[in-house]
Amino acid sequence: MSEQLHDVRLHVNGSVHEVQVPARRLLSDALRHDCGLTGTHVGCEHGVCGACTVLVDGSPVRSCLMFAVSAVDAEITTVEGLTEADDTPEGRLSPVQQAFSDCHGLQCGFCTPGFLTTITAGLKENPDPTEDEAREMIAGNLCRCTGYQNIVKSVLRAAEIEQERS
Amino acid sequence: MTTKLFGTKVPRVEDQRFLRGQGRYVDDLLTDDPRLLHAAVLRSPHAHARITDIDVADVLDVEGVLAVWTYDDLVDAMAQPLPLLIPHPTLTHGRTQYALAKDEVNYMGEAIAFVVAVDRYVAEDAVARIRVSYDQLPPVVGIAAARAADRLVHDDVPGNVGARMEQENGDARAAIADAPHTLRLELDVERSACTPMEGRGTVARWDPDTSRLTVWSSTQTSTGVRGCVAAKLGLDLAKVDVITPDVGGGFGVKINHPWPEELLVPLAAMTLGRPVKFTEDRREHFISSAHERAQVHHVEVGFDDDGRVLGLNVEFWHDHGAYTPYGLIVPIITSTQLLGPYKPANYRVVFESLYTNTVIVTPYRGAGRPQGCFVMERTMDAIAAYLGKDRTEVRSTNFIQPDEFPYEHGLVFQDGRPLTYDSGDYPASLEKLKTLVGWDEFEDFRAEMAAQGRRVGIGLACYVEGTGVGPYEGAHVHIETSGKVKVATGLTTQGQGHQTAFAQIVADTLGVRFEDVEITTGDTRKMPYAVGTFASRAAVMSGSAIHLASLRAREKALRIAAEALEAAEDDLEIVDGVVSVRGTDASIDLGTVAVLSNPLRYAFDEASKAATQFSVGDPGKPPVAEDDEPGLEGKDFYSPERSTFANGMHAVIVETDPDTAEITILKYAVVHDCGHLINPMIVEGQIQGGVAQGVGGALYERMEYDEAGQLLNASFMDFLMPYVTEVPTTIDIDHLETPSPLNPLGIKGAGEAGVIPSAAVFAAAIEDAERPYKPTLAITAMPISPSELFDLRLAHADVPAEAIAEETR
Numbered sequence: 001m002s003e004q005l006h007d008v009r010l011h012v013n014g015s016v017h018e019v020q021v022p023a024r025r026l027l028s029d030a031l032r033h034d035c036g037l038t039g040t041h042v043g044c045e046h047g048v049c050g051a052c053t054v055l056v057d058g059s060p061v062r063s064c065l066m067f068a069v070s071a072v073d074a075e076i077t078t079v080e081g082l083t084e085a086d087d088t089p090e091g092r093l094s095p096v097q098q099a100f101s102d103c104h105g106l107q108c109g110f111c112t113p114g115f116l117t118t119i120t121a122g123l124k125e126n127p128d129p130t131e132d133e134a135r136e137m138i139a140g141n142l143c144r145c146t147g148y149q150n151i152v153k154s155v156l157r158a159a160e161i162e163q164e165r166s
Numbered sequence: 167m168t169t170k171l172f173g174t175k176v177p178r179v180e181d182q183r184f185l186r187g188q189g190r191y192v193d194d195l196l197t198d199d200p201r202l203l204h205a206a207v208l209r210s211p212h213a214h215a216r217i218t219d220i221d222v223a224d225v226l227d228v229e230g231v232l233a234v235w236t237y238d239d240l241v242d243a244m245a246q247p248l249p250l251l252i253p254h255p256t257l258t259h260g261r262t263q264y265a266l267a268k269d270e271v272n273y274m275g276e277a278i279a280f281v282v283a284v285d286r287y288v289a290e291d292a293v294a295r296i297r298v299s300y301d302q303l304p305p306v307v308g309i310a311a312a313r314a315a316d317r318l319v320h321d322d323v324p325g326n327v328g329a330r331m332e333q334e335n336g337d338a339r340a341a342i343a344d345a346p347h348t349l350r351l352e353l354d355v356e357r358s359a360c361t362p363m364e365g366r367g368t369v370a371r372w373d374p375d376t377s378r379l380t381v382w383s384s385t386q387t388s389t390g391v392r393g394c395v396a397a398k399l400g401l402d403l404a405k406v407d408v409i410t411p412d413v414g415g416g417f418g419v420k421i422n423h424p425w426p427e428e429l430l431v432p433l434a435a436m437t438l439g440r441p442v443k444f445t446e447d448r449r450e451h452f453i454s455s456a457h458e459r460a461q462v463h464h465v466e467v468g469f470d471d472d473g474r475v476l477g478l479n480v481e482f483w484h485d486h487g488a489y490t491p492y493g494l495i496v497p498i499i500t501s502t503q504l505l506g507p508y509k510p511a512n513y514r515v516v517f518e519s520l521y522t523n524t525v526i527v528t529p530y531r532g533a534g535r536p537q538g539c540f541v542m543e544r545t546m547d548a549i550a551a552y553l554g555k556d557r558t559e560v561r562s563t564n565f566i567q568p569d570e571f572p573y574e575h576g577l578v579f580q581d582g583r584p585l586t587y588d589s590g591d592y593p594a595s596l597e598k599l600k601t602l603v604g605w606d607e608f609e610d611f612r613a614e615m616a617a618q619g620r621r622v623g624i625g626l627a628c629y630v631e632g633t634g635v636g637p638y639e640g641a642h643v644h645i646e647t648s649g650k651v652k653v654a655t656g657l658t659t660q661g662q663g664h665q666t667a668f669a670q671i672v673a674d675t676l677g678v679r680f681e682d683v684e685i686t687t688g689d690t691r692k693m694p695y696a697v698g699t700f701a702s703r704a705a706v707m708s709g710s711a712i713h714l715a716s717l718r719a720r721e722k723a724l725r726i727a728a729e730a731l732e733a734a735e736d737d738l739e740i741v742d743g744v745v746s747v748r749g750t751d752a753s754i755d756l757g758t759v760a761v762l763s764n765p766l767r768y769a770f771d772e773a774s775k776a777a778t779q780f781s782v783g784d785p786g787k788p789p790v791a792e793d794d795e796p797g798l799e800g801k802d803f804y805s806p807e808r809s810t811f812a813n814g815m816h817a818v819i820v821e822t823d824p825d826t827a828e829i830t831i832l833k834y835a836v837v838h839d840c841g842h843l844i845n846p847m848i849v850e851g852q853i854q855g856g857v858a859q860g861v862g863g864a865l866y867e868r869m870e871y872d873e874a875g876q877l878l879n880a881s882f883m884d885f886l887m888p889y890v891t892e893v894p895t896t897i898d899i900d901h902l903e904t905p906s907p908l909n910p911l912g913i914k915g916a917g918e919a920g921v922i923p924s925a926a927v928f929a930a931a932i933e934d935a936e937r938p939y940k941p942t943l944a945i946t947a948m949p950i951s952p953s954e955l956f957d958l959r960l961a962h963a964d965v966p967a968e969a970i971a972e973e974t975r
Contacts (some may be wrong), residue, residue, distance in 0.1 A: 036198055039186070044448040083656040109663070112184055144887070146851060146855050
């Protein structure tokens with residue numbers, strides 16, 4: 001028996017990806033293996049670690065808990081889509097990305113894409129968080145390397161950079 | 167050195183690719199190759215069983231399945247057990263598993279069958295259709311069951327004892343018998359695991375055009391994997407390349423090798439003629455990758471009125487799981503590093519390393535030191551309590567003094583070398599810690615809190631960590647004609663920022679711009695001689711090798727430049743990649759020196775014209791001198807006589823809820839001495855991460871096995887790895903720098919430090935918080951949960967309320 005495939009049009013980072021996937025294909029796998037966007041990482045496949053977090057219509061979503069076929073018509077943003085256009089081919093780091101670099105908010109980098117997307121959405125909602133609010137913002141994501149100290153600093157620094165740039 | 171980057175907080179170069187989603191981890195590789203196949207593994211659902219039949223008939227019909235292998239499909243070296251990596255004379259009953267189980271399974275999670283299919287979903291469908299018949303055998307779960315030995319893990323291992331090892335300096339039992347005071351303690355630590363965010367993974371591709379096998383693996387040792395793959399697959403070493411791409415954390419578990427999949431994936435790639443990938447999922451990581459930590463300890467200590475330890479006798483039992491691929495490294499480290507910064511006059515240690523029907527045990531960050539530190543520091547606290555002395559005073563009495571280095575313990579360390587500490591200043595570290603945490607002011611704080619009905623306690627713990635174990639690491643430095651510097655070292659990287667820290671060393675030593683240096687790690691094509699990244703050794707070993715190799719390249723650059731500039735070598739300096747004669751305008755770029763170093767027959771650009779044989783050289787001499795070679799390169803190896811010993815001390819203030827026994831961290835302080843710091847930002851990041859991992863180990867994380875050997879919490883839902891909400895809001899860190907005399911940069915390892923004293927320091931602080939109310943309560947087992955603390959309270963009598971009021975007045 002062969003698995004039925006569905007034609008799915010995914011809108012990711014402003015581009016359209018036409019993919020053929022079975023109904024059970026996770027969005028995380030579709031992004032990584034069908035769209036070639038390997039910046040989204042899979043850490044637990046049961047929605048606990050947050051490494052696979054992407055933005056679906058601007059809201060953080062665990063892409064391992066969503067099927068690719070359910071993401072039709074949604075605007076998806078992955079870590080690759082966070083950089084801001086400038087006159088360089090690679091683009092400028094977003095405030096959140098820059099803050100992580102400034103504050104040593106990452107070590108192995110595996111959980112980082114999920115934090116970056118989560119904080120990007122978090123700062124849209126609350127552009128000037130207190131330290132406690134910064135902690136709350138990242139309280140659903142796991143990191144095994146940093147001990148979170150510098151990730152909290154990165155959230156606060158990102159808010160500053162956002163201010164400086166606007 | 168004019169541009170001094172060593173010791174500064176240089177931002178990490180690797181961050182750019184990680185932040186842009188352009189890291190390349192093993193599961194990211196070959197994703198656009200339509201020929202790529204995916205593997206899945208059938209794992210034992212039972213802890214101990216005999217396999218009576220495996221029926222794969224239903225699998226072959228599944229569309230998209232290309233191979234199903236069981237033990238019977240393996241031949242030659244692949245049909246032999248996996249290697250026992252670190253043999254030891256006392257490991258008399260070492261056992262390792264087969265790549266796929268042969269006749270018997272000894273832990274839940276052991277690999278039984280290997281399926282290759284067009285994608286992972288299909289491969290998992292196929293795994294679900296394999297039918298295995300088992301005869302269940304009684305499982306041995308936990309140290310008590312292993313010691314009881316009424317059931318055996320392996321029929322041919324009597325008593326479940328893999329090894330028994332004893333070391334003694336002096337006569338500990340006699341000293342204890344003669345001592346004015348003695349104490350006995352029973353101390354337990356439970357199982358836990360590294361749980362990096364990325365599990366294991368391997369990709370392999372066989373290239374029939376060049377007859378070469380390329381293996382990418384998420385490992386802590388590329389060269390180790392390469393050696394195993396070549397040996398097991400019957401290939402010449404020269405046919406196998408192993409590349410470690412970006413790795414999503416290791417913490418020790420990825421130093422063990424070869425995992426079954428590290429051999430089966432390359433074998434499948436060769437057999438099927440298509441690239442194959444295996445990516446471990448989270449549940450697989452819990453049940454088939456390694457654990458650590460579980461030990462039971464019995465301590466006898468004899469001491470004098472000052473608390474000076476006259477004799478220390480430690481017996482402990484180490485749970486090494488179902489097999490012993492990594493030898494006895496963990497219990498050997500416990501048995502030696504238990505001593506910490508102290509010098510007991512007589513010390514005896516004996517351990518048994520025991521088989522259980524649970525996941526194998528290999529080093530996890532700290533590697534036996536957290537247990538050793540827990541044992542020693544609990545003992546120090548018990549002595550202080552017995553004598554009614556301040557806990558810092560008892561420790562001071564037992565410290566090795568700064569003028570006693572090098573200090574010889576009279577024991578053999580994990581590298582087979584004498585346990586000899588190279589440097590440190592423990593009294594100075596303790597003073598710093600007391601200031602940092604406010605040790606002397608704590609009783610006022612306790613009284614203030616008690617007046618509000620709050621319970622607080624303070625604890626401290628000291629450790630010494632042997633880092634930078636041998637045998638060696640090497641480096642190759644190549645200055646290209648562009649002036650760019652390409653550096654390769656063979657050990658791997660799992661997030662430690664090696665591309666930055668090592669480039670800092672090169673920039674300083676060679677005199678080039680940091681931006682011009684590119685570091686490659688863990689690629690056997692570029693550096694085939696290497697050991698691996700473990701035991702806090704990367705900075706010490708590869709850092710030193712890179713420094714030495716850079717010196718060699720510099721030496722050659724100066725020799726060629728001196729000739730070109732007609733100046734004496736001593737008058738030259740190299741700054742930002744330009745060699746110049748001090749005090750003059752005469753200069754030459756390192757890139758041009760590289761051109762001159764390689765006499766050419768063919769010009770391919772303007773720069774190379776200058777190096778053709780009609781342009782340079784003395785016609786009376788060979789173009790390359792007899793004792794020289796072409797190219798501007800330097801290669802060297804660093805192989806120290808013995809390990810270098812870093813040290814540190816942690817203190818924590820906790821609050822325990824009088825009703826719920828919830829444990830809250832109020833303050834965490836660290837004093838750390840790893841010699842000279844290459845990049846303080848990276849070192850502090852390592853400490854912060856280690857402390858968080860230690861908090862997990864002390865208060866939350868444990869492997870919950872039931873009596874049948876089922877791991878009940880094999881997910882991040884149930885294994886309580888800390889989120890930001892569980893770690894201290896701040897960690898106060900202070901450094902002491904006592905340089906190591908054993909390496910040219912004076913550095914010591916820093917990677918494991920943060921996690922070592924956690925169990926000890928939390929046990930001490932929680933006990934200290936409880937003692938005013940429950941004077942007999944002792945924390946002797948870690949980790950500890952609020953409910954366990956609650957139960958402990960119930961088991962001990964209260965101090966009468968009037969007495970507490972008196973005390974706090």
